[in-house]
Amino acid sequence: MTYRRLNRPGPPYLYILEQVKMNWSYLGTALAIIVLIRLVKAYITKRWGPVLVPMLEKVFGTTKWEELVLQHVKKHAVAGDPDSVLQTFDNLCTTRKWTLKTSGKRGEMLDGTIRDTKPRVCLEMGTSYGYTAVRIGRLLSPGARLLTLEPNPQLAKVAEEMVQLAGLQDKVTVITADADDVIPQLTKKYDVTDIDIVFLDYWKDRYIRDLQLIQEHGLLKSGFVVVTDQIGDGQATDHTVEYDTGAEKFECTLKPVDSDDTSVRS
Numbered sequence: 001m002t003y004r005r006l007n008r009p010g011p012p013y014l015y016i017l018e019q020v021k022m023n024w025s026y027l028g029t030a031l032a033i034i035v036l037i038r039l040v041k042a043y044i045t046k047r048w049g050p051v052l053v054p055m056l057e058k059v060f061g062t063t064k065w066e067e068l069v070l071q072h073v074k075k076h077a078v079a080g081d082p083d084s085v086l087q088t089f090d091n092l093c094t095t096r097k098w099t100l101k102t103s104g105k106r107g108e109m110l111d112g113t114i115r116d117t118k119p120r121v122c123l124e125m126g127t128s129y130g131y132t133a134v135r136i137g138r139l140l141s142p143g144a145r146l147l148t149l150e151p152n153p154q155l156a157k158v159a160e161e162m163v164q165l166a167g168l169q170d171k172v173t174v175i176t177a178d179a180d181d182v183i184p185q186l187t188k189k190y191d192v193t194d195i196d197i198v199f200l201d202y203w204k205d206r207y208i209r210d211l212q213l214i215q216e217h218g219l220l221k222s223g224f225v226v227v228t229d230q231i232g233d234g235q236a237t238d239h240t241v242e243y244d245t246g247a248e249k250f251e252c253t254l255k256p257v258d259s260d261d262t263s264v265r266s
């Protein structure tokens with residue numbers, strides 16, 4: 001900050017007034033910059049966070065953000081209590097203003113599907129930090145299991161620790177690989193013959209082709225459930241459609257959750 005000597009005669013308080021005026025302009029600029037940075041950061045986090053974080057990890061190895069998330073959850077959640085792990089994660093997202101698409105109403109819809117379907121085997125594509133893996137795992141009956149796929153090794157490691165923290169390691173297996181590599185191995189390597197629920201939560205352009213791949217390996221039987229988002233026409237009513245996989249046609253009941261969420265039961 002610079003102080004300018006006034007080139008006019010006058011009592012000392014004029015000098016003080018001039019300094020205060022300059023302070024206000026600096027303060028105003030600083031506040032405007034802070035507000036602008038916060039707005040841009042909030043926008044980028046909300047709109048591009050899920051895309052940018054994996055990209056940054058690819059370029060820089062790791063952003064360490066996932067480590068911070070894990071440390072936070074480990075510090076605040078009760079070990080062995082999946083609900084406490086989920087609640088801690090939810091609270092963190094709220095304070096960081098990070099939208100977690102699979103919490104709230106959508107999370108309840110996922111819970112409802114698990115409770116209604118009582119699956120023996122679930123397959124999740126897109127584990128990320130393991131929030132939904134814990135969410136699904138905590139509702140599985142004894143002997144039931146979830147296989148969850150995450151190609152990003154840093155995220156898969158965090159998810160594995162989240163699952164352990166929740167005490168669900170006997171029910172949830174985090175597989176560090178791409179769906180392409182794992183689906184053909186499901187029977188041989190993971191002893192999967194039927195999948196009751198497929199939860200698609202990764203890149204949307206892969207949904208149909210990976211579903212087809214699962215089907216080609218004979219893992220989808222009548223009555224399987226697909227949980228995913230942003231596939232419907234936004235109509236908030238149950239309706240039946242034909243889903244043509246190319247190899248086979250399924251009659252599906254769509255159960256929309258809100259304007260852009262839909263689960264499919266075939």
Ligand SMILES: C[S@@+](CC[C@H](N)C(=O)[O-])C[C@H]1O[C@@H](n2cnc3c(N)ncnc32)[C@H](O)[C@@H]1O
Pocket residue numbers: 050054102125126127128129130131132133149150151152155177178179180201202203206
């Ligand atoms: C939206 S996040 C999953 C969020 C998670 N289901 C939850 O709500 O807790 C999508 C994840 O899919 C992973 N992913 C990307 N391509 C994949 C693939 N081919 N197979 C499996 N997972 C993939 C990404 O690394 C990312 O962590």
